[in-house]
Amino acid sequence: MGQEYSQKIPDWPKDERPREKLLQHGADVLSDAELLAIILRTGSGRNTSVDLARFLISHFGGIRGLDSQPADELCKINGIGSAKAAQIKAALELAKRLAQQKWRVMDRVSSSEDIYKLTHLRMRDLGREQFRVLFLTARNDILSERVLFEGSLNESVVSPREIIIAAVQLSAAAIILLHNHPSGDPTPSDQDKLVTQKIVQACRYVDLSVLDHIIIGKDNYYSFADHGLIGTSFFTEE
Numbered sequence: 001m002g003q004e005y006s007q008k009i010p011d012w013p014k015d016e017r018p019r020e021k022l023l024q025h026g027a028d029v030l031s032d033a034e035l036l037a038i039i040l041r042t043g044s045g046r047n048t049s050v051d052l053a054r055f056l057i058s059h060f061g062g063i064r065g066l067d068s069q070p071a072d073e074l075c076k077i078n079g080i081g082s083a084k085a086a087q088i089k090a091a092l093e094l095a096k097r098l099a100q101q102k103w104r105v106m107d108r109v110s111s112s113e114d115i116y117k118l119t120h121l122r123m124r125d126l127g128r129e130q131f132r133v134l135f136l137t138a139r140n141d142i143l144s145e146r147v148l149f150e151g152s153l154n155e156s157v158v159s160p161r162e163i164i165i166a167a168v169q170l171s172a173a174a175i176i177l178l179h180n181h182p183s184g185d186p187t188p189s190d191q192d193k194l195v196t197q198k199i200v201q202a203c204r205y206v207d208l209s210v211l212d213h214i215i216i217g218k219d220n221y222y223s224f225a226d227h228g229l230i231g232t233s234f235f236t237e238e
Helices: 016-024 032-040 048-061 062-068 084-104 110-123 160-170 190-204
Strands: 130-136 141-149 172-181 210-214 222-223
Touching: 016 032, 032 048, 032 062, 032 084, 084 172, 110 130, 110 172, 110 190, 110 210, 110 222, 141 160, 160 190, 172 190, 190 210
Parallel strands: 172 210
Antiparallel strands: 130 141, 130 172, 210 222
16 A cells, blocks of 8 residues: 655654644645545555555545545545544544535525535435435525435335325425436436426425426526426525
């Protein structure tokens, strides 16, 4: 696994040690491997934490590839036990939540792009399909976001009744449907369209508006509303 260093990091010059560099110059001057090394804290055998971090980033194809791995997969790497795997997953999750909070400060959404930016970090690299619902007020303020099920999207597992019950409990006026395509291609399937139609029809009876169904791909998305497949309008103007 990579080059073996004869020196440990404490033996390096101070201006080359990741932790000292961060404290002196700020986190933005560190490489991905150096930042990850600080999280790892220690290396393995004669390999430093920087060596281990470089190997992880290379092996999994970058930080995003590393983020997509479950903890048990990380534990298969020599030098990564359950503690280090947990540290990595926790740090990456915090990074995603920080990015999402920058969008959550508005609390109100006005386009499919807003929804994509709010949710894609959590959904784009999932290994299986996940179906979520955003519950909104009449002014498009977000009341709640709920994961309803995981697995292939089909009419037998999607329950409009469960969605409606949750909407009533939250006093929601509208909802937005969300799910991901692990293949990376957000183009809706015929089954996606049938499920959407089923939910829209059921919600219509209780005056619950379905504003959109957004499918998250790897680096893009598909909006049913933007393509004219849901109703005649999307978000209302102020």
